[in-house]
Amino acid sequence: MERTQRWRAHGGWQEVWRHQSQATGTSMEFSVFLPEAAAEARLPVVWFLSGLTCNWANVTEKGEFRAACARHGLIFVAPDTSPRGEGVPDDPEGAYDFGLGAGFYVDATRNPWARHYRMRSYLEQELPTLVAAQFPADMNRQGIMGHSMGGHGALTIALRNPDRFGAVSAFAPIAAPSDCPWGQKALGLYLGEDRGAWAEYDACRLIEAGHRVRALRVDQGAADGFLDEQLKPEALRKACERAGQPLELTLHEGYDHSYYFISTFMADHLNWHAARLKG
Amino acid sequence: MERTQRWRAHGGWQEVWRHQSQATGTSMEFSVFLPEAAAEARLPVVWFLSGLTCNWANVTEKGEFRAACARHGLIFVAPDTSPRGEGVPDDPEGAYDFGLGAGFYVDATRNPWARHYRMRSYLEQELPTLVAAQFPADMNRQGIMGHSMGGHGALTIALRNPDRFGAVSAFAPIAAPSDCPWGQKALGLYLGEDRGAWAEYDACRLIEAGHRVRALRVDQGAADGFLDEQLKPEALRKACERAGQPLELTLHEGYDHSYYFISTFMADHLNWHAARLKG
Numbered sequence: 001m002e003r004t005q006r007w008r009a010h011g012g013w014q015e016v017w018r019h020q021s022q023a024t025g026t027s028m029e030f031s032v033f034l035p036e037a038a039a040e041a042r043l044p045v046v047w048f049l050s051g052l053t054c055n056w057a058n059v060t061e062k063g064e065f066r067a068a069c070a071r072h073g074l075i076f077v078a079p080d081t082s083p084r085g086e087g088v089p090d091d092p093e094g095a096y097d098f099g100l101g102a103g104f105y106v107d108a109t110r111n112p113w114a115r116h117y118r119m120r121s122y123l124e125q126e127l128p129t130l131v132a133a134q135f136p137a138d139m140n141r142q143g144i145m146g147h148s149m150g151g152h153g154a155l156t157i158a159l160r161n162p163d164r165f166g167a168v169s170a171f172a173p174i175a176a177p178s179d180c181p182w183g184q185k186a187l188g189l190y191l192g193e194d195r196g197a198w199a200e201y202d203a204c205r206l207i208e209a210g211h212r213v214r215a216l217r218v219d220q221g222a223a224d225g226f227l228d229e230q231l232k233p234e235a236l237r238k239a240c241e242r243a244g245q246p247l248e249l250t251l252h253e254g255y256d257h258s259y260y261f262i263s264t265f266m267a268d269h270l271n272w273h274a275a276r277l278k279g
Numbered sequence: 280m281e282r283t284q285r286w287r288a289h290g291g292w293q294e295v296w297r298h299q300s301q302a303t304g305t306s307m308e309f310s311v312f313l314p315e316a317a318a319e320a321r322l323p324v325v326w327f328l329s330g331l332t333c334n335w336a337n338v339t340e341k342g343e344f345r346a347a348c349a350r351h352g353l354i355f356v357a358p359d360t361s362p363r364g365e366g367v368p369d370d371p372e373g374a375y376d377f378g379l380g381a382g383f384y385v386d387a388t389r390n391p392w393a394r395h396y397r398m399r400s401y402l403e404q405e406l407p408t409l410v411a412a413q414f415p416a417d418m419n420r421q422g423i424m425g426h427s428m429g430g431h432g433a434l435t436i437a438l439r440n441p442d443r444f445g446a447v448s449a450f451a452p453i454a455a456p457s458d459c460p461w462g463q464k465a466l467g468l469y470l471g472e473d474r475g476a477w478a479e480y481d482a483c484r485l486i487e488a489g490h491r492v493r494a495l496r497v498d499q500g501a502a503d504g505f506l507d508e509q510l511k512p513e514a515l516r517k518a519c520e521r522a523g524q525p526l527e528l529t530l531h532e533g534y535d536h537s538y539y540f541i542s543t544f545m546a547d548h549l550n551w552h553a554a555r556l557k558g
Contacts, residue, residue: 007539008502008540009539009542061340061341062340062341067346253287260288264289
């Protein structure tokens, strides 16, 4: 694993790392913010999973997370959203919502996707091991968050691994991928048309099947153009209500799907994670 | 003047406007953040002038200014760095440090630059009038800041118009453009080789000539690759000391020339401006 870039920021270091991934069979990059306190202590880790078309750079440049991470002493890790590079197949028509930049945090089972599109294994197993070995990370105190497709990733990874994450939050997550066009396309191609195989990649269905997390927060812009067709926070609310899963869901008037929305509520999310990870 | 984009952000609105400029003879764009308090009161205005290659988007996406502007009730205006569009001549070799994205906040006097490169008139006269007419801006309480070439712009505009600005601050400004390659190239081409004509576009020379500002702050990264050759904060320090112009100059270990540096100290700068504009 090699560090490719770093910048002094908010008293700590914003870094970018590259490594050869066993899970995806490709070179992968991620960013990590190490607050000043990381020089002296093992710190909680918050994972941020990005949305369609993004890589580590979007939240790293626009996410406005460093001030709050510096204040609370949180390590912030932002992985890529898919494998990339020569030999990694993309959407046949180059669409933005599948293939490169759109891994949907699954382990694909269908060809030609199954060889490289293994973001679930990458994020649940490989990358945490590398992070624990390389950085002063207290892996007993982890939170996870994400945006849109990455909100879907954060919710499903946390629901499948509830002992690992003290808190999970999402900005405008794809909350019910089995029931929206983005999710149906991606899960259908990566996993095949048997919808039984989709259940472990659908937050609502995981909750219906009995999965629980300790603390769950979702913020959603009411002016988000993807709200009704793709995101469906009401489906998540209903699933949580039926299951008795506590959910803090807030709809914010006027906010859309952009990083202007994310950056507005990022500090609130990090304060919320810090309270649950450090308490 | 027409609004081309807006996003809800930090309780207010981040907007982008376009208008036909009399000064530059081109269509110009700028961004403006209107905090929630702008719905009910006239608010102080802070201008942010960007560096080489930038337009309004760089600081608007990466500057991390909105939280502090929302807290203090500050309108934040980010203009472009040059005229653009068909018929606007660029650097003959397409260099990044002259022409498009590199107007250096001067009124050019040499052809072919003199027709469109009139960023001084645009920022000193035209745009303030438009801002005062369009937004709930209290033009009696203005601050100005900038980065690199925009730090140069902020310093020189404030020094030439000290009654207008209660405070001026800069991140890594080009502090002595008559004595660095960036400045010599730009001022030589825009104004000609008579260095007498450069004096009103050089912060050190303006201070030597007797210009003063009420409050002056500069933050500079010690690991900035442009520090010694292009930026020369020590020249500004000496000019201020000789002239009795108060200057708060801080060198920050490890920080470079990037937005990771700017965003780290943006809230400090806005707190500092707010204290001087609202007191």
